[in-house]
Amino acid sequence: MTNASSAPAGTPVLVPLAYRVVARRHETADVTTLRLSPVADAVAPGRPGQFNMLSAFGVGEAAISLSAAPDATGEVQHTIRDVGPVSHALCTSAPGDLVGVRGPFGTDWGVDDLGYGDTVVVAGGIGLAPLAGAIDVLAERRRYGGGRVFVAVGARNPDQVMLRAELGRWLAAGVRVRVTVDAAPAGFTGGVGLVTQLLPGLGFDPARTTALVCGPEVMIRFSVRALVDLGVPPGAVRVSLERNMQCGTALCGHCQLGPLLLCRDGPVVTWNDELATLLTENER
Amino acid sequence: MRLDPPFLASARVLAAGELDTLFAALAARGYETLAPGVRDGVIRLVPASGAAELPAGMHDRQAPGSYALEDGGDGELFGYAVGPDSLKGQLLPPHQSVLRATPDEGGLRIEPAPTEAARVAVVGARPCEVAATTVLERVLIGGAYPDPGAAARRKALFVVALECRRPATTCRCTSFGTGPGLEHGADLVMIELDPPPKRGGDPGAHRFLVRAQSPAGAEVLAALPTSEATRRDADRRRDALGAATRAIAASSNPEVVARGLLGHIEAPGWEEIASRCLSCGNCTMVCPTCFCTEVRDRSDLSGTLERERRWSSCFEVGHSLLTSGPVRRSVAARYRQWATHKLATWQTQFGTTGCVGCGRCVTWCPVGIDLGAEAAALAGTGAASRRGTT
Numbered sequence: 001m002t003n004a005s006s007a008p009a010g011t012p013v014l015v016p017l018a019y020r021v022v023a024r025r026h027e028t029a030d031v032t033t034l035r036l037s038p039v040a041d042a043v044a045p046g047r048p049g050q051f052n053m054l055s056a057f058g059v060g061e062a063a064i065s066l067s068a069a070p071d072a073t074g075e076v077q078h079t080i081r082d083v084g085p086v087s088h089a090l091c092t093s094a095p096g097d098l099v100g101v102r103g104p105f106g107t108d109w110g111v112d113d114l115g116y117g118d119t120v121v122v123a124g125g126i127g128l129a130p131l132a133g134a135i136d137v138l139a140e141r142r143r144y145g146g147g148r149v150f151v152a153v154g155a156r157n158p159d160q161v162m163l164r165a166e167l168g169r170w171l172a173a174g175v176r177v178r179v180t181v182d183a184a185p186a187g188f189t190g191g192v193g194l195v196t197q198l199l200p201g202l203g204f205d206p207a208r209t210t211a212l213v214c215g216p217e218v219m220i221r222f223s224v225r226a227l228v229d230l231g232v233p234p235g236a237v238r239v240s241l242e243r244n245m246q247c248g249t250a251l252c253g254h255c256q257l258g259p260l261l262l263c264r265d266g267p268v269v270t271w272n273d274e275l276a277t278l279l280t281e282n283e284r
Numbered sequence: 285m286r287l288d289p290p291f292l293a294s295a296r297v298l299a300a301g302e303l304d305t306l307f308a309a310l311a312a313r314g315y316e317t318l319a320p321g322v323r324d325g326v327i328r329l330v331p332a333s334g335a336a337e338l339p340a341g342m343h344d345r346q347a348p349g350s351y352a353l354e355d356g357g358d359g360e361l362f363g364y365a366v367g368p369d370s371l372k373g374q375l376l377p378p379h380q381s382v383l384r385a386t387p388d389e390g391g392l393r394i395e396p397a398p399t400e401a402a403r404v405a406v407v408g409a410r411p412c413e414v415a416a417t418t419v420l421e422r423v424l425i426g427g428a429y430p431d432p433g434a435a436a437r438r439k440a441l442f443v444v445a446l447e448c449r450r451p452a453t454t455c456r457c458t459s460f461g462t463g464p465g466l467e468h469g470a471d472l473v474m475i476e477l478d479p480p481p482k483r484g485g486d487p488g489a490h491r492f493l494v495r496a497q498s499p500a501g502a503e504v505l506a507a508l509p510t511s512e513a514t515r516r517d518a519d520r521r522r523d524a525l526g527a528a529t530r531a532i533a534a535s536s537n538p539e540v541v542a543r544g545l546l547g548h549i550e551a552p553g554w555e556e557i558a559s560r561c562l563s564c565g566n567c568t569m570v571c572p573t574c575f576c577t578e579v580r581d582r583s584d585l586s587g588t589l590e591r592e593r594r595w596s597s598c599f600e601v602g603h604s605l606l607t608s609g610p611v612r613r614s615v616a617a618r619y620r621q622w623a624t625h626k627l628a629t630w631q632t633q634f635g636t637t638g639c640v641g642c643g644r645c646v647t648w649c650p651v652g653i654d655l656g657a658e659a660a661a662l663a664g665t666g667a668a669s670r671r672g673t674t
Contacts, residue, residue: 013429014382014579014593015396039391057385057392058583061591083607098392216608244605246579246596249429253576254596254603256625259632264428281549 016100046104048133055100124215154195206231349652454643544663
């Protein structure tokens with residue numbers, strides 16, 4: 001994982017740049033993807049796994065992961081679930097509306113050193129969004145002879161499966177994609193069950209696998225356990241963790257997880273025993 | 285303590301009666317001066333223009349959950365330990381504007397809040413809070429994203445520190461190496477050399493030993509009507525600091541406590557503390573190194589918005605709020621977060637301890653929880669105090 005770069009000189013660290021919504025796509029009933037284009041100055045391009053602080057002016061600011069790798073447009077893409085005042089304002093913003101952007105912050109998935117062996121991506125719910133940019137890069141690499149890529153997606157029900165356009169694109173690029181839902185109406189032909197149940201059947205070679213995991217914390221813990229049980233070395237598992245963030249710049253103190261400041265030392269961290277203890281003991 | 289010649293060479297003596305010249309020198313250099321003053325029965329940092337405004341003769345009695353001032357009638361000008369204010373407020377104001385945005389032809393005009401700082405001098409800062417300022421500098425200015433406001437305010441801050449003759453019962457600086465003397469970090473450091481003379485005595489006997497610890501301090505010191513310090517003056521300082529050191533209770537070795545705390549994350553003692561802790565956050569507000577802030581937007585009917593950053597506390601339930609709810613729901617989890625962060629994980633995050641042993645969190649805890657004693661007990665290195673549970 002690569003460390004975040006520092007702020008552009010002369011920009012007060014907590015002040016966002018103005019962006020306009022240029023495209024909006026409703027993913028599910030409560031998940032929206034926004035593409036944002038800079039009004040004047042742009043933030044530095046982010047790496048998959050990093051996040052921006054997005055401002056809904058007058059409502060507040062929230063940490064939202066990038067959901068696409070940077071491209072030539074200079075636009076940033078975020079996929080947001082409507083869960084609170086700021087995310088609600090962002091999800092309901094329309095093309096032409098102003099949104100503030102600061103970033104990119106935090107560590108990333110480190111895709112540069114992936115794509116030689118197998119890569120397994122495990123996503124739960126909105127956790128697919130921070131992974132999407134990494135899968136994009138890996139899928140493109142796969143097209144040109146890169147390593148195998150396996151994507152296991154868990155969602156609550158079929159209507160909650162998001163980023164369908166991306167899922168189709170990854171399949172077309174030769175990525176093995178499996179989707180499972182917690183519960184489905186009669187007649188549903190896809191898989192029903194936990195995302196961890198998809199892992200044994202994916203067909204990756206555990207000893208030469210790197211795993212990228214994001215989703216609800218409990219899903220992360222069980223997915224890591226399942227991966228390790230299958231023979232993936234714990235040090236080959238990278239997870240993206242979430243805590244309350246008010247600044248993204250290691251100044252506000254909210255994103256503590258034991259010795260980690262997740263906006264600075266995360267959100268993407270390599271799995272280890274200490275992390276397992278932190279997630280199960282320290283904060284309960 | 286062996287006093288080497290450089291100490292005497294750098295030390296000057298300022299008569300208490302000439303203290304106004306310090307205030308005047310600071311004013312002449314464009315500093316607004318803050319100094320100790322009594323407000324609501326407490327020593328606070330307040331604007332001051334001369335020595336006559338200092339709380340002469342006031343002495344504090346501090347204990348877990350308790351603070352009281354009494355007038356000793358002795359004319360000692362700095363005869364008290366730390367009050368609730370610290371230099372933190374000078375680097376990181378409790379409230380500060382981040383930006384203002386106003387509607388502007390279909391867009392928003394975003395104006396960052398100015399980050400320039402006015403010159404402020406603090407007279408009477410204690411060695412432990414000078415140490416705390418060094419800690420805060422690492423957090424706020426030493427990372428990848430330096431806080432430009434804090435950097436500007438630090439640069440504009442002139443610190444006149446007072447070495448401590450009268451520690452409070454809550455002081456623990458000797459365990460953290462942050463007092464009662466100060467060898468670096470201030471612009472000027474003084475000690476009230478002799479107790480003021482009794483009525484009818486020689487007022488010239490009430491003197492300060494002053495040293496400069498920065499070029500700016502040396503420049504101010506050169507402008508004051510000081511006289512040479514003698515070996516006897518240096519001895520008197522040594523004796524006063526020695527007496528203060530002996531008066532300050534030792535707490536357990538901070539490094540041992542840090543390791544022990546992290547090894548006792550599941551100890552039942554956390555629940556016991558939580559049964560007393562009110563989760564009020566007083567400890568974090570008075571702590572000279574606690575730096576948590578939150579950002580809030582406020583808008584008016586014209587569409588103008590002001591984004592504000594203000595102090596927040598890990599004792600607030602909302603501090604750890606996620607979509608799934610707060611991460612640290614119980615008081616025990618929040619107390620553990622504060623204690624383990626302050627005493628242990630801070631070291632990993634910022635390469636320094638988060639506690640300087642000033643004792644403010646103990647004095648201003650409404651139920652008198654003694655962080656150091658509790659932490660030592662939890663870490664298995666000492667017995668906890670069980671005072672102040674009424």
